[in-house]
Amino acid sequence: MIQHPLPSYLDKDNIGPYEIYLEQVERVTPYLGRLAYWAETLKRPKRILVVDVPIHLDDGSVAHFEGYRVQHNTSRGPGKGGVRYHQDVNLSEVMALAAWMTIKNAAVNLPYGGAKGGIRVDPRTLSQGELERLTRRYTTEIGFLIGPEKDIPAPDVNTNPQVMAWMMDTYSMNLGRTATGVVTGKPVSLGGSLGRGDATGRGVFVTGAEALTRVGLSLEGARVAIQGFGNVGSAAARIFFDNGAKIVAIQDISGTFYSEAGIDPYKALEHLAAHGTLQGLAGAEEIQKSEFWGVDCEVLIPAALERQITEANAGQIRARIVVEGANGPTTPAADDILRENGVTVVPDVLANAGGVTVSYFEWVQDFSSYFWTEDEINARLDRIMREAFASLWDVAQNHKVTLRTAAYIVACTRVLEARALRGLYP
Numbered sequence: 276m277i278q279h280p281l282p283s284y285l286d287k288d289n290i291g292p293y294e295i296y297l298e299q300v301e302r303v304t305p306y307l308g309r310l311a312y313w314a315e316t317l318k319r320p321k322r323i324l325v326v327d328v329p330i331h332l333d334d335g336s337v338a339h340f341e342g343y344r345v346q347h348n349t350s351r352g353p354g355k356g357g358v359r360y361h362q363d364v365n366l367s368e369v370m371a372l373a374a375w376m377t378i379k380n381a382a383v384n385l386p387y388g389g390a391k392g393g394i395r396v397d398p399r400t401l402s403q404g405e406l407e408r409l410t411r412r413y414t415t416e417i418g419f420l421i422g423p424e425k426d427i428p429a430p431d432v433n434t435n436p437q438v439m440a441w442m443m444d445t446y447s448m449n450l451g452r453t454a455t456g457v458v459t460g461k462p463v464s465l466g467g468s469l470g471r472g473d474a475t476g477r478g479v480f481v482t483g484a485e486a487l488t489r490v491g492l493s494l495e496g497a498r499v500a501i502q503g504f505g506n507v508g509s510a511a512a513r514i515f516f517d518n519g520a521k522i523v524a525i526q527d528i529s530g531t532f533y534s535e536a537g538i539d540p541y542k543a544l545e546h547l548a549a550h551g552t553l554q555g556l557a558g559a560e561e562i563q564k565s566e567f568w569g570v571d572c573e574v575l576i577p578a579a580l581e582r583q584i585t586e587a588n589a590g591q592i593r594a595r596i597v598v599e600g601a602n603g604p605t606t607p608a609a610d611d612i613l614r615e616n617g618v619t620v621v622p623d624v625l626a627n628a629g630g631v632t633v634s635y636f637e638w639v640q641d642f643s644s645y646f647w648t649e650d651e652i653n654a655r656l657d658r659i660m661r662e663a664f665a666s667l668w669d670v671a672q673n674h675k676v677t678l679r680t681a682a683y684i685v686a687c688t689r690v691l692e693a694r695a696l697r698g699l700y701p
């Protein structure tokens with residue numbers, strides 16, 4: 276249970292996803308030595324902005340949506356983190372996602388703090404015109420907070436390069452000049468980076484493959500089960516498949532699909548593009564949603580939303596390795612069960628850091644207006660992910676802790692060292 280006094284804007288009986296983060300910070304505090312003096316800094320987001328986003332709907336009425344931008348910490352550099360469009364977005368969730376960005380950027384040693392944004396909306400209910408108006412108004416409302424040197428949004432659940440293009444254009448129109456560096460994950464023709472689309476899935480693959488090697492398993496023929504078949508899940512599926520692994524199960528919003536012989540992710544993507552659902556996917560049988568967690572496999576990749584692996588299902592997991600493509604998919608209690616059962620968890624703050632790493636490359640390329648080849652980008656990404664994995668693995672071995680705790684030790688130390696060196700203003 277959370278020990279420290281909560282900020283007044285959190286409900287102590289229902290803290291929401293931020294509770295997971297607070298518990299993770301409490302677990303790491305004993306390892307922070309003299310820096311523990313500053314630990315409260317990690318628990319308090321630096322800034323929270325809640326905005327009203329009113330738009331005209333196509334039927335002529337006006338609709339209001341809740342928008343958020345949270346800058347959790349900027350001790351190590353400008354805020355960085357995605358924007359989520361989802362009907363369940365709330366303050367606690369955006370706070371947690373912003374905090375995990377602080378940890379992730381520090382764990383991989385990118386020169387950023389942590390931030391996140393979101394709008395409480397189901398974008399499937401909006402037309403393209405409504406989505407554009409929503410995005411432009413939201414960008415204007417948070418406009419004074421973001422900027423290439425202040426806070427740089429990116430895509431997250433249900434946002435994509437087109438949404439980033441509208442954000443960049445809106446910010447630029449308000450500024451009076453084009454500022455490509457205000458968001459990352461843009462289309463390549465607008466200052467986006469090659470390799471960004473697959474970057475998160477690629478990082479999931481690189482860290483998953485490293486973990487397989489460390490536990491003595493082969494990538495060739497490894498069975499992989501994936502929850503979420505969007506940007507992260509589908510890219511991870513393709514890259515694991517391309518490297519000889521077998522995708523035995525895919526779960527998304529449309530159902531759970533299983534094949535002992537393996538699902539071809541390229542065919543699944545074609546099916547999804549043609550039908551808008553995985554229902555009816557040839558060669559795969561549909562199984563119960565709850566059966567997904569007990570699927571026989573070596574690698575399990577949650578790549579949908581947070582709080583999916585809980586006390587209720589962690590004990591069913593048969594995988595040797597869980598690679599967290601999603602942010603916050605595992606609750607602390609589930610983490611303990613997995614550790615006791617000998618399951619190696621590659622934590623979100625490492626496993627899905629490929630996206631923000633290539634976002635960092637995009638930002639650097641935009642500043643210099645000099646663009647790299649896809650091979651250069653992938654090679655640099657792979658190196659950063661491998662090195663981060665190796666150093667966290669060593670910390671985990673030395674302290675006899677999980678990879679998650681190791682990631683938090685390294686990240687919190689970096690963040691608090693910066694805090695201590697900068698001191699408090701005034």
Ligand SMILES: NC(=O)c1ccc[n+]([C@@H]2O[C@H](COP(=O)([O-])OP(=O)(O)OC[C@H]3O[C@@H](n4cnc5c(N)ncnc54)[C@H](O)[C@@H]3O)[C@@H](O)[C@H]2O)c1
Nearest residue numbers: 432433475503504505506507527528578579601602627630
């Ligand atoms: N896109 C990135 O670069 C990036 C980077 C780091 C972390 N992440 C995290 O990865 C996760 C997925 O992000 P994304 O960009 O792939 O989103 P996305 O919108 O492209 O895909 C989400 C997928 O999850 C599925 N899904 C949604 N609700 C589900 C449910 N209840 N059960 C099963 N499946 C469900 C959807 O059907 C879809 O396939 C999120 O946690 C996000 O924060 C994304």
